[in-house]
Amino acid sequence: MLRGAFNRFCSLNKGLLIPGRGLTQGSQNPEKQRVIHMHEACSPIHVNHVRDKLREIVGASTNWRDHVKAMEERKLLQSFLAESQKGLPPRRMRDSYSEVLLPLGSQPELREKYLTVQNTIRFGRILEDLDSLGVLICYMHTRIHEAKMSPLSIVTALVDKIDMQKMSLSPEQDIKFSGHVSWVGKTSMEVKMQMFQLHGNEFCPVLDATFVMVARDSENKGPAFVNPLIPESPEEEELFRQGELNKGRRVSFSAKSLLKMAPSAEERNTIHEMFLHTLDPKTVSFQSRVLPPNAVWMEDSKLKSLEVCHPQERNIFNRIFGGFLMRKAYELGWATACNFGGSRPFVVAVDDIMFQKPVDVGSLLFLSSQVCFTQDNYIQVRVHSEVASLESKEHMTTNVFHFTFMSEKEVPLVFPRTYGESMLYLDGKRHFSSMSVPVNLRKD
Numbered sequence: 001m002l003r004g005a006f007n008r009f010c011s012l013n014k015g016l017l018i019p020g021r022g023l024t025q026g027s028q029n030p031e032k033q034r035v036i037h038m039h040e041a042c043s044p045i046h047v048n049h050v051r052d053k054l055r056e057i058v059g060a061s062t063n064w065r066d067h068v069k070a071m072e073e074r075k076l077l078q079s080f081l082a083e084s085q086k087g088l089p090p091r092r093m094r095d096s097y098s099e100v101l102l103p104l105g106s107q108p109e110l111r112e113k114y115l116t117v118q119n120t121i122r123f124g125r126i127l128e129d130l131d132s133l134g135v136l137i138c139y140m141h142t143r144i145h146e147a148k149m150s151p152l153s154i155v156t157a158l159v160d161k162i163d164m165q166k167m168s169l170s171p172e173q174d175i176k177f178s179g180h181v182s183w184v185g186k187t188s189m190e191v192k193m194q195m196f197q198l199h200g201n202e203f204c205p206v207l208d209a210t211f212v213m214v215a216r217d218s219e220n221k222g223p224a225f226v227n228p229l230i231p232e233s234p235e236e237e238e239l240f241r242q243g244e245l246n247k248g249r250r251v252s253f254s255a256k257s258l259l260k261m262a263p264s265a266e267e268r269n270t271i272h273e274m275f276l277h278t279l280d281p282k283t284v285s286f287q288s289r290v291l292p293p294n295a296v297w298m299e300d301s302k303l304k305s306l307e308v309c310h311p312q313e314r315n316i317f318n319r320i321f322g323g324f325l326m327r328k329a330y331e332l333g334w335a336t337a338c339n340f341g342g343s344r345p346f347v348v349a350v351d352d353i354m355f356q357k358p359v360d361v362g363s364l365l366f367l368s369s370q371v372c373f374t375q376d377n378y379i380q381v382r383v384h385s386e387v388a389s390l391e392s393k394e395h396m397t398t399n400v401f402h403f404t405f406m407s408e409k410e411v412p413l414v415f416p417r418t419y420g421e422s423m424l425y426l427d428g429k430r431h432f433s434s435m436s437v438p439v440n441l442r443k444d
Contacts, residue, residue, distance in 0.1 A: 026124065044099030044176060047110075051316075057139050059149040060316040061305045067318045067337045076152035077218040080144055085186050085225040093180045093229065093236050096141035100133050102175040105198060111171050121169040124422050126195065126207070128323030131156055133177050134191045134211040137166045137409075139188060141181040142215065142226050153220035153314075156322045158212040159353035160246060163435075166197075166206040169344050174198040178210075183243020184229040190213045190243045211247065220317050237377065253434075270429075271422045274415055282412040295413040296340070298421045299400045301371035303336045309363045309387075320359035326350075329367055329401040333381040336369040340414075341379055341407035348378070351402040351431050359398055363387045366395065372428030374414050380428040 045053065055062065061070045082088045104111050105123075114125045138154045169175070179193030191211045197205035215224045231237040255261075280288035291297065307328055315321040330347070337345040359365060366386040373380035383401040386436070388394060416422040 021207040030422050039044050041122075044101040044178075047100050047129055047177075049120055050100055050129070054132065054136055054139070054316050056155070057136075057143075057150050058316050060318075064311040065316070067314075071219070071318065074149070074153075074218045075312060077147070077149060080147050080218055082225045085228055088227040090224060090228045091141050091181070092251075093182065093239070094232075096137050097180040098133065098137050098140055098178065100129070100177040102129065102177070102180060102355070104171055105174045108172075117169050118344065119171060121175075122169050122327075123334075124327030126139060126164075126169075127326040127330060127350070128321070129177060130162070130193055130195075130209050130211070131321070131323035131326065133179060134209075134213055135230035137179050137191050137193075137225075138189050138213045138215070141184075141229075142333070143198045151218045152224050153216040153218065153228070153317055154213050154225055155216065155220070155317070155358075156211060156355055157214040158249070158250070158355065159326070159350060160190070160212055161352070162207065162208040162209045162344075164348055169197055169206060174203075177283045178205050181229060182239045183246070184226060185247070187216075187223040188212055189226055190246065192239065213232040220319075222230050245431055258427055263331045263426055267429075271416070271426070272423075274425075278415055289417065291415060292413070295415050296371075298370060298372065298414050298416045298425065299337065300341050300416060303332060303339065303369045305332050305367045306437075307365040307367070309359055309361055309365055311361050313414035314361050318361060320361060320363070320365075322355060324423075325359065325365070325399060326353065326401070328365070328436055329369075329385060329399065330403060332367050333383045333403040334403065334405070336371060336381050336383075337379045337403075337405040337407070340376075341405075341411040342375075344406040345379060345405035345407050347403060348406050349404040349435060351404065351434070352399050355397045355399055357387070357396055360389070363389055365398075370424075371414050372413050372424045373432050375432065377407045378432065379407060379411055380432045381405060382424065382428060402428075404432060404435065 040213060044271070054060070055402055059073060080304065094358050102110070102114075104114060116122050120180045134156060135154050139150055139152070140153055142154070143150065144352060174197070176196045176198075178196070179191055179192060181189050182192040185188035189212070191213060192204055193209040193211065195207035195209070197206050198204075215226045216222060217224045232238045262268075277292050278289045279285070280290045282288075305328070307318045313320050313324040330350070334347070364387065366388070367383055368386075369381060369383040371379055372382045381403045384397065385399040385405070386395040388396070414425070416425045418427075
């Protein structure tokens with residue numbers, strides 16, 4: 001049954017094989033969308049049991065007072081770690097294939113947690129579920145049958161991309177997540193996931209996601225090797241090849257970062273033209289700046305928030321859960337887009353979320369969001385996350401989040417004042433331009 005379900009999943013994933021970043025999936029005819037039938041797939045895990053299963057895999061306690069003892073016990077698992085990748089048995093993509101059910105329709109008591117005031121689904125909660133599923137999938141790929149607990153500490157390193165295919169999701173229909181490991185390095189794994197929502201008697205695709213996870217040792221202090229991956233079909237070979245291309249694209253994008261290299265000639269011209277458009281024609285002075293019609297200074301688009309990181313939001317390794325960080329960043333980003341555009345925004349894509357530093361329980365989490373690029377009715381929002389301990393006032397960057405929203409109406413242009421804001425504008429434009437537009441998200 002698992003092989004059959006997996007083969008169907010691979011056929012569903014053909015839309016993920018196109019190189020580049022896509023916002024075009026949603027523009028397809030919904031009647032031609034690939035679907036899976038309820039009775040065809042294997043029994044999925046209930047969404048409420050994913051975190052329980054992860055705690056069982058690593059031996060984590062549900063009681064915060066026991067976390068020190070639990071981490072001490074994990075030190076004993078060091079002997080199960082491989083000294084090289086060659087010492088680990090290869091795995092297939094179907095070995096890690098997993099399904100998770102979010103039964104919003106059949107178990108309405110779950111809806112409250114996921115419900116928005118507009119009677120849609122909170123996308124921040126979906127980000128939490130995707131993060132947990134991605135970690136579980138990697139543990140399925142790396143499991144050691146003779147060990148009661150996994151010696152690996154698997155954490156989210158990067159959200160490469162999440163592309164939406166539907167404008168909003170119904171809180172009254174069941175949702176299913178599925179995914180598997182699609183590419184493996186020595187200590188890292190790429191995970192492809194899809195989300196489906198029940199429409200009639202079929203689960204129709206509404207979201208595609210690509211995460212990158214890394215494996216660390218039992219104490220989460222250093223890298224650890226993971227099982228190699230063997231593709232079994234031309235479709236799987238293409239998925240693996242795309243994983244290699246994704247890695248190369250990320251390296252190239254990082255190398256060209258505006259924090260490392262000067263803008264291109266075309267980008268410099270863009271910034272200079274924007275500067276000229278803000279000169280006051282009455283004074284013709286470098287110091288006198290005025291906004292063009294239907295425009296907003298970038299500095300006026302900011303929103304900020306502060307979170308105290310309580311034990312309730314910890315992950316299985318007693319750091320703050322990455323899904324929680326994504327949810328808080330998304331909700332601030334959504335509020336920023338809503339405040340800027342003057343209407344309800346819809347998320348189109350989540351892009352290039354790098355987890356640079358873990359967040360400790362008890363930390364103060366500072367989130368700063370601002371609009372960094374706009375075009376027509378699209379709003380590119382950047383959320384910067386910093387952390388500080390209660391004892392120290394030193395702030396350290398933990399994450400940078402990139403969200404693309406689509407407003408119900410055309411939005412103002414955003415103009416930078418300073419050189420630093422100009423770099424943020426160009427960075428936002430790069431992220432936006434890396435995807436295909438326009439997008440026509442399904443409303444049904």
